[in-house]
Amino acid sequence: MFTTNPFDDDKLREECGVFGVSRTETASAIVALGLHALQHRGQEAAGITSWDGHEFHTHRAMGHVAGNFDRDEVIRALPGGSACGHVRYSTTGETSLRNVQPLYAELNSGGFAIAHNGNISNAMKLRRELIRRGSIFQSTSDTEVIIHLVATSSYRTLLDKFIDALKQIEGAYSLIVMTPEGMIACRDPLGIRPLVMGQLGDSTIFASETVAFDVVGADYVRTIDPGELVIVTNEGEIRSHRPFGETNARPCIFEHVYFSRPDSIVDGSSVYSVRKAIGAQLAIENPVEADYVIPVPDSGVPAAIGYAQESNIPFELGIIRSHYIGRTFIQPGDKVRHLGVKLKHNANRALIEGKRIVLIDDSIVRGTTSLKIVQMMREAGAAEVHMRIASPPTKHSCFYGVDTPERTKLLAHKLDIGGMQDFIHADSLAFISIDGLYKALGEAKRADIRPQYCDACFTGDYPTTLTDQDDVVVKNQLELLAERVV
Template sequence: MITTNPFDDDKLREECGIFGVSGAETASAMVALGLHALQHRGQEAAGITSWDGHDFHTHRAMGHVAGNFDRDEVIRALPGDTACGHVRYSTTGETSLRNVQPLYAELNSGGFAIAHNGNISNAMKVRRELIRRGSIFQSTSDTEVIIHLVATSNYRTLLDKFIDALKQIEGAYSLIVMTPEGMIACRDPLGIRPLVMGKLGDSIIFASETVALDVVGADYVRSIEPGELVIVTNDGELRSLRPFGEVHPRPCIFEHVYFSRPDSIIDNSSVYSVRKAIGAQLAIENPVDADYVIPVPDSGVPAAIGYAQQSGIPFELGIIRSHYIGRTFIQPGDKVRHLGVKLKHNANRALIQGKRIVLIDDSIVRGTTSLKIVQMMREAGAAEVHMRIASPPTKHSCFYGVDTPERTKLLAHKLDIGGMQDFIHADSLAFISIDGLYKALGEAKRADIRPQYCDACFTGDYPTKLTDQDEAVVENQFELLAERVS
């Protein structure tokens, strides 16, 4: 079984989307709608937990939101005016129902449900210590360490226990937590992963992206600030805490490049407008003589529009996408497998034949996707195929909740740009510079001492400790040494 989409095989994948609502008569139905809008952030599994004032109710399932949460009997089994939900693409823990969120546990203070977007970079170390102290884990998800840290904290109130737990973890997290006392939404001190707040009547809503607020008809209020906890009590009282002190924020720059939907607002910036600005800056830095600017659908479209407007080269749809093909299907042989690539995307041969084209894509990861695209354009008769990428070369792995290949499998780690151009068989290849990317985001350039974003996938400048990763490297070195000695 393979994917029918040749352009999805080689993309960085965001790990999760979260959505929560407090004080709505049909809370679980609203969460299901919100998760539909966040489906692009995680397509392996989905879950919803509700609170009816007495009991918590949870339904979790593998697969998409549609098919699992579009039945009346499922929503009726999730009563209450408070609910939160999660869509998942795993970056830690295996793909199984026990890792599907929200995770739920009965603590001394009552029920505790948590939905997490991000990745805890010291989760394995914390987990080992908790197990040594007697904790019994029910999943392999990094999120579960938060539950155990809350359960074993010596602080008195649940809120203080939760803050105590957060101060023991590293990495990236945006969280929605439900307790009998109310809902808590929070963002890690660097604000690596996004989280926004909205309002619909008297209901307070939290979501990974503003597009989820749009779907349910809620008004966007503001982003949750890095390091902020927003508490909504059951009677609707709203308050904000900042328990971590002053830290220079480093939100993920790739949210603007690829992860977020273009109709969202991330940290008060329109994703669509930023991507057009990236395309325009790409045209300034890397011009080329060509007949058409062609986006790689769908994520390359806004940047391609910006490139076309800046360069004066006409924008055209040279790759046509079918929206009626399922994600996977059985392939009986290599020949049919090769033909199946064209079921979802096909070259617009009549437009392309004999033309010099500029292909705009958001990134190159392993390079296999770009190779397929260039080959498709060649077979359609393109005279020249130039590729322009709306991000700098991806040379480093992400440890903050993005499913990135090992560094050795990243094409930009193995080859320089000339080597990458030869690998994908393009007539030319160019990337936006890191300073150009910052300029498109409204900054003069990347600050050397205090960068404004987390751009570690491009620069290797990780803004937090990577405890688990560092320990794994040391363990591998010891294993290699032991093998040599033996």
């Protein structure tokens, strides 16, 4: 039986990644390279759809980009000058090939392919309404709702149909859409999910992160604004539409903490530099006497560098990570499963023994990873183990395209910091404050009204309505009331 690595089941999953290119001779090959750079955003499945001027071609597969799109015959089967792709970690819908994106449909106006990063928070309600009106769904993905809304819209042009669909959905989305007329890229009105635009010669490129531009040799042009639709026609004309008017941006703050690659630029800032600043602020707020600052690899490295520089405590690699272990491996029993932890991370005993150490990680979700890491340090002979976290306590679930556990399974929801410290068996535990996190991002503090970022996983301040979630709560309350009546 295959099961997830113990160190992978205690992280906030990275949503998805999208990449699209128009007007180039090697579109699908460029998309495959771009998806390689975005692989960290989704490891379950990948897909590419191309347009050759006459028809669409699609290849979708479970697993990583490598192995599925690094073969010449696969790329040759995806001809055309425009293509879009997607790497997936499922947040809505089961893990199966029918949910792998880009999703494709033949509409009255022609072919329609869509790649989506995010989560539609009223998809269940819309799906029920569409099914009642006769729509037949082929997947369980919330993305397919957009296709049906476009198909059933009463507006005349495809652009108006698409805008009509977007105005009916709630939640977070970055979308790349391909039609016979060209490519459309857009973000939700709050800009919760990221999307950037680049240029490669005469070709226009869209991607979830700028690192994908670096890999294919493209230049970063700008960020797609919240609520903006950018259209690239087959003739190369670029038009911008803003159907939502003025919006108050609330991009996801966790892109800076964990999701984006450190070599990306997000909202105009270097992710690596921001994470170092977070670590420095963490040291200012939560100092401790220690011999070494040690990151939990790899996500804790930039913050640990910042913490070490601010505190003047030496930075050392006290945990060595194997880069040759995938996300899954065979574990025939609990004992072997426990031993399997060290396949991915192992303590640098010669460094740690007898020393006071500060462990730096990006977050604590369930707490199981932190518990195992602290235990590993103890077994390696550490005299003291202090844990410092480069984000505030994660107390709330995300409904915007990040796969978080149910709130009741979040350690920070169940326990206060003292209780969390006891749970992971650390000598001390501390988190950066919410205002400290904003300060590291260049803000004076978190605004009380209309905060600068979506930080709902820390604060519970959700920037949109959560129709489906509210419906579930009401349903549960009605069922409980019915049981009491009986």
